[in-house]
Amino acid sequence: MKFSVAGDSHGQAMYGLIEGLPAGFxxxxxxxxxxxxxxQRGYGRGKRMGLEHDRAIIKSGLWNDLTTGAPILIEIANxxxxxxxxxxxxxxxxxxxxxxxxxxxxxxLTIYAERSSARWTAAxxxxxxxxxxxxxxxxxxxxxxxxxxxxxxxPIPDSVCVVARDASPVYCHDKLAxxxxxxxxxxxxxxxxxxxxxxAVSAYGLPSGIGGYGELFxxxxxxxxRYFLAIPSVKGVFVGNPDVSLPGSxxxxxxxxxxxxxxxxxxxxGGVEGGISNGQPLVVVASxxxxxxxxxxxxxxxxxxxxxxxxxxxxxxxxxVPAASVVGESMLGLLLxxxxxxxxxxxxxDLLKGRLENESxxxxxxxxxxxHHR
Ligand SMILES: Cc1cc2nc3c(=O)[nH]c(=O)nc-3n(C[C@H](O)[C@H](O)[C@H](O)COP(=O)(O)O)c2cc1C
Ligand SMILES: C=C(O[C@@H]1CC(C(=O)O)=C[C@@H](OP(=O)(O)O)[C@H]1O)C(=O)O
Numbered sequence: 001m002k003f004s005v006a007g008d009s010h011g012q013a014m015y016g017l018i019e020g021l022p023a024g025f026x027x028x029x030x031x032x033x034x035x036x037x038x039x040q041r042g043y044g045r046g047k048r049m050g051l052e053h054d055r056a057i058i059k060s061g062l063w064n065d066l067t068t069g070a071p072i073l074i075e076i077a078n079x080x081x082x083x084x085x086x087x088x089x090x091x092x093x094x095x096x097x098x099x100x101x102x103x104x105x106x107x108x109l110t111i112y113a114e115r116s117s118a119r120w121t122a123a124x125x126x127x128x129x130x131x132x133x134x135x136x137x138x139x140x141x142x143x144x145x146x147x148x149x150x151x152x153x154x155p156i157p158d159s160v161c162v163v164a165r166d167a168s169p170v171y172c173h174d175k176l177a178x179x180x181x182x183x184x185x186x187x188x189x190x191x192x193x194x195x196x197x198x199x200a201v202s203a204y205g206l207p208s209g210i211g212g213y214g215e216l217f218x219x220x221x222x223x224x225x226r227y228f229l230a231i232p233s234v235k236g237v238f239v240g241n242p243d244v245s246l247p248g249s250x251x252x253x254x255x256x257x258x259x260x261x262x263x264x265x266x267x268x269x270g271g272v273e274g275g276i277s278n279g280q281p282l283v284v285v286a287s288x289x290x291x292x293x294x295x296x297x298x299x300x301x302x303x304x305x306x307x308x309x310x311x312x313x314x315x316x317x318x319x320x321v322p323a324a325s326v327v328g329e330s331m332l333g334l335l336l337x338x339x340x341x342x343x344x345x346x347x348x349x350d351l352l353k354g355r356l357e358n359e360s361x362x363x364x365x366x367x368x369x370x371x372h373h374r
Contacts, residue, residue: 033055094298
């Protein structure tokens, strides 16, 4: 399986391409549109989101909404117009403007705001939503939650390492909708400032044995780091409980036996040990830096005149942590589906489902063990 995105933030449209999906899976376009809407919402989004109405237009690859094994191309129209008159020479600290100018050397910073813009995450969510739909039919559910906005942290300290689904950190979304996090965002709006934060994404029902340690980059953790750090503004990724101040006796998850099966008493490892999924919920925690475009501006240099000037402001999100958490669900869905298809094959969805359902945990085999050790 492979995927990519294309499109300029203020061009005609954004595009998501996903290749190598198994045939025979019914895709719900409504479900894709629901996720596109979720990504657009979230307290702290700016005026641009009022102009866009993201909907998935399937350009190729489905037959009556069924996957066929063909590449799927999805288009999402951009409705906000490009301002042809605007040229910019004052780079925003924290955005790509300056670094991109040193690399590409075109003397108009608006050009760099097209491709570096996080607008492409809409395209990612459109294809990621297909991945999540497939995973769901395989018994794997992905949920995200906002753990922190600025200095306001979710009050459940172990919310990111829950084992039971009903203790899921989705709780924090309720808090975001109603409480202190909203107040924190409003304070930032009043000050013309912006905020970052932390989100978590968990996958429930993931089978053990995905990933590996034979080669460096086979490790599931290494893939998680690479994929999550591709999301604009995500600067840190943690697998499992980030509180590494705990001693080993409290951090590592004891084994136990429950109904004759191996079980765990906690999930601080976040579902991965030695680069391989261990059958526990997978938990990824990501830190998002504050948005670089501030209403009040930041000191910068006008590259045309070399005068120190404040950055200009047209519009911007104040925080994108809730949106990034929805993007994180798609990223995790894509990376897990990719790893699962690598292991189990991608010809037909029914074959894939059968293979996963028929797989059981190994029995201890003394004879084989002895042979191996000789
Ligand atoms: C969903 C989402 C929305 C964003 N919205 C804005 C925005 O409105 N204004 C802005 O300056 N940056 C925004 N950003 C952040 C920039 O895209 C990001 O800071 C920039 O591309 C530089 O990349 P870096 O932060 O990874 O260094 C957003 C990020 C995400 C994930
Ligand atoms: C368009 C989206 O996010 C945009 C990401 C973004 C940035 O610099 O990353 C800047 C803003 O766009 P504009 O400069 O046009 O106001 C955001 O609205 C989106 O998430 O769909």
